[in-house]
Amino acid sequence: MDRRTFLGITAATAVMPKRLLQMNGYPLNLETPLELLTDYLTPNDLFFVRSHWIPRMPDLKTWRLTVDGEVKKPLKLSLADLKKMPLAETTCVLQCAGNGRGLQNPPMPGVQWRYGAVGNALWRGVRVKDVLDRAGVNAGAAHLHTFGSDDPPGKVPPFQRSIEMEKSLDDCILAWEMNGVPLPPQHGAPLRLIVPGWAGDHWMKWLVRLSPQKAPQSGFYMDTAYRWPLNPGAPGVAFKPEEMKPLTELAVKSNITTAPKAVTMRGIYDIRGFAFSGAPDIAKVEISDDNGATWKAAQLDARHSPHAWRLWHYRWTPAKPGRATLLARATDSRGATQPRETVWNQSGYLFNGWHSVDIEVKA
Amino acid sequence: MTWLLLAILAALPMPGTQFKQLPDSKGKAEIEHACYTCHSPDLLAQQRLTPKQWTATVEKMMRWGAELKESDKQVAIDYLSRHFGPENRFTPTATTPMK
Structure with missing residues (x-):
C-alpha cells in the first residue's frame, strides 16, 4: 500500500464514530446496537459483520466463479461475465443464525450476540438460476454446494454449506452490490450468495465455487452445526443428531x-x-x-x-x-x-x- | 492492487483496534498460546460456560489443532471456568468498520 492510501484510511477511520460492537476482533464479528436499526435499509457501515475465518481476498483480475459438479458445461466466470447477464435485485433481511444466543438460558458457547446480528439491505447481482441454466444442471442434482475463499487454519473444518436446489433456483441471487455500492469486503466481496428468508449461514461470503450435487454437503457445518430440533425439548438438554434437521428459514x-x-x-x-x-x-x-x-x-x-x-x-x-x-x-x-x-x-x-x-x- | 489491500484491511482489525485483556491468573499464558491463533481475546471474554461446557469446548479445539499440551489441559479449563463462568458479564468494545 502506498503512503497516501494508508493515510487516507487512517484519516477516514479517525473521524468515523465508533458505533458497532466488537464481538470478536479477528475473525471480524461486529454487532449493531439495536437502537441504531431504525432504517428500512440498514446502512453498510452499520451492518453487522459475521466471519468464520480471516478471508483470503482475491485479485479481481484473476478472480473467477467456478461452476462444476453435476452440470453439462462447467464454467469459470469473471465478474464482467456475470455483469453481462440479466440484472436481478432483492431487498431482504440478513440475520445470523446465532443472533440472540447471548440471551439464551442456560448459556452455550459461541459468539454471544444479543439483538443486532441482523439488518435489511438491497442486494443486486444475478439470479443463481440464470448462472446454473448456462451450465445446464443434470437431472437428479438436488443440492447446490457452495464454497467461499476463506480458509481455516490447521485441522479446523472449512465453512462449506449446501442448500436445496429448489430454493437456489427460486429466488437466490449472487450479489456484487449492497445498498447501491460495490459489496464491501467484510460482507463478502466480490460475490456473495443471497438466500432470502433463510439464516445467514447459507449466505456464503467471498463466493468462489458453486457445485450442484445429488447429495447434501457433509462436514461439521452441515452435520453438527446449524441444525434445529424437530420438536422442542427441555432447556439445557442437548438433542441427539437424529432429533434435529438442518436449520433453514428464519423464525418470526x-x-x-x-x-x-x-x-x-x-x-x-x-x-x-x-x-x-x-x-x-x-x-x-x-x-x-x-x-x-x-x-x-x-x-x-x-x-x-x-x-x-x-x-x-x-x-x-x-x-x-x-x-x-x-x-x-x-x-x-x-x-x-x-x-x-x-x-x-x-x-x-x-x-x-x-x-x-x-x-x-x-x- | 489497492482494492486488494483495502479488502485485506477491512477483514482484519482496524488500526488501533482494542481487544479485551484477559485477567492475570494461572493458565493465562497457556490460553493465550492456544487460542490467539484463531480468536481474539474478545471471544473468550464473552463466554458464560460451566466447567463441563469449557471441558467440551477445550477438547473440541484441541481436536481442531489448538496448541495445548495434554498436561496443560486442566490448567486451561480451570482458568476459563474461573473467569468466564455462567455469571460472567461482557460489554463489547465500540468499534468502527470500513464503509
Whole structure:
C-alpha cells in the first residue's frame, strides 16, 4: 500500500464514530446496537459483520466463479461475465443464525450476540438460476454446494454449506452490490450468495465455487452445526443428531428499537421497531403493556418486498404511573406468531422470544 | 492492487483496534498460546460456560489443532471456568468498520 492510501484510511477511520460492537476482533464479528436499526435499509457501515475465518481476498483480475459438479458445461466466470447477464435485485433481511444466543438460558458457547446480528439491505447481482441454466444442471442434482475463499487454519473444518436446489433456483441471487455500492469486503466481496428468508449461514461470503450435487454437503457445518430440533425439548438438554434437521428459514421475530426511558401520564409516545420472518411478509405486529393479557396493533410501514423486514410504529398512552413493560410480538403472512419463550437449542440459534422494554411512568 | 489491500484491511482489525485483556491468573499464558491463533481475546471474554461446557469446548479445539499440551489441559479449563463462568458479564468494545 502506498503512503497516501494508508493515510487516507487512517484519516477516514479517525473521524468515523465508533458505533458497532466488537464481538470478536479477528475473525471480524461486529454487532449493531439495536437502537441504531431504525432504517428500512440498514446502512453498510452499520451492518453487522459475521466471519468464520480471516478471508483470503482475491485479485479481481484473476478472480473467477467456478461452476462444476453435476452440470453439462462447467464454467469459470469473471465478474464482467456475470455483469453481462440479466440484472436481478432483492431487498431482504440478513440475520445470523446465532443472533440472540447471548440471551439464551442456560448459556452455550459461541459468539454471544444479543439483538443486532441482523439488518435489511438491497442486494443486486444475478439470479443463481440464470448462472446454473448456462451450465445446464443434470437431472437428479438436488443440492447446490457452495464454497467461499476463506480458509481455516490447521485441522479446523472449512465453512462449506449446501442448500436445496429448489430454493437456489427460486429466488437466490449472487450479489456484487449492497445498498447501491460495490459489496464491501467484510460482507463478502466480490460475490456473495443471497438466500432470502433463510439464516445467514447459507449466505456464503467471498463466493468462489458453486457445485450442484445429488447429495447434501457433509462436514461439521452441515452435520453438527446449524441444525434445529424437530420438536422442542427441555432447556439445557442437548438433542441427539437424529432429533434435529438442518436449520433453514428464519423464525418470526420483532424487536423494539425506539422507546423513551421515562415518560409522564400526560403524553402519547412513539414506539418503533422492525419485524421479519422466514415467511415472505409480516401480517401484524402487536404491543402489550399488561404482560401479554391484551394486545393492540402497531402500524406497519408500507415499504416492503418479499423477505424484507417491516418497520412499525405504535402510539402508546401510559395507563398508570410506575414501571411499564412494553412487549412486541409479530405474526407472519403464514400465520406463525412469535412465542413468549424461544425454542431452546444447544447452539442458541434463532432466538425469537418476545422483546420487552421497561419505561418509567411519572404521574 | 489497492482494492486488494483495502479488502485485506477491512477483514482484519482496524488500526488501533482494542481487544479485551484477559485477567492475570494461572493458565493465562497457556490460553493465550492456544487460542490467539484463531480468536481474539474478545471471544473468550464473552463466554458464560460451566466447567463441563469449557471441558467440551477445550477438547473440541484441541481436536481442531489448538496448541495445548495434554498436561496443560486442566490448567486451561480451570482458568476459563474461573473467569468466564455462567455469571460472567461482557460489554463489547465500540468499534468502527470500513464503509
